[in-house]
Amino acid sequence: DSGVTQTPKHLITATGQRVTLRCSPRSGDLSVYWYQQSLDQGLQFLIQYYNGEERAKGNILERFSAQQFPDLHSELNLSSLELGDSALYFCASSVRGAETTRDTQYFGPGTRLTVL
């Protein structure tokens, strides 16, 4: 157990809908990262938040957005869902992730999203 939690574990929805995925980082970690992993694919970095502020953006679609709250938990919002958005969505956390380039990322168990 990495100490990072994600809810829900599974989510099944229809095209065009909107969903929210939630992530709680390890105690004391200030950075949260979101990744998308499609079937048998690698990890696609979406976005990073550090202490409530957006820190870096990767290949995140405009239909997707995220935020990090004062208690440091984060939510990833996916809207106008398409079949191709079906994937495992992981969040990871690290202690800092902003002042150092050598921060270990700890992954949550993931949310499996299925869009029908």
Add this chain to the structure above:
Amino acid sequence: GENVEQHPSTLSVQEGDSAVIKCTYSDSASNYFPWYKQELGKRPQLIIDIRSNVGEKKDQRIAVTLNKTAKHFSLHITETQPEDSAVYFCAATGSNYQLIWGAGTKLIIKP
């Protein structure tokens, strides 16, 4: 742009033999190189990492070597066991404190 190339994409070895996975990175400023193991349907888990001030690091059957001149690093697993079967990802730090990930290597341990 920044990228990390990982080879091979699939590696099949006999149980008890060694396995080597190689990664090449493009950013000469990269200074942190973690390796993650992901079992089917599970989260990626850090198995070993190396920082640019060392050339090699070992942890029991796992070792990582780093060649900064050539900009490549490798994961070595000795005496492979069935539980080593998984997908392995390498990564290297990029210009914005981000990790640049390799595409993954599926390691198959044959009994």
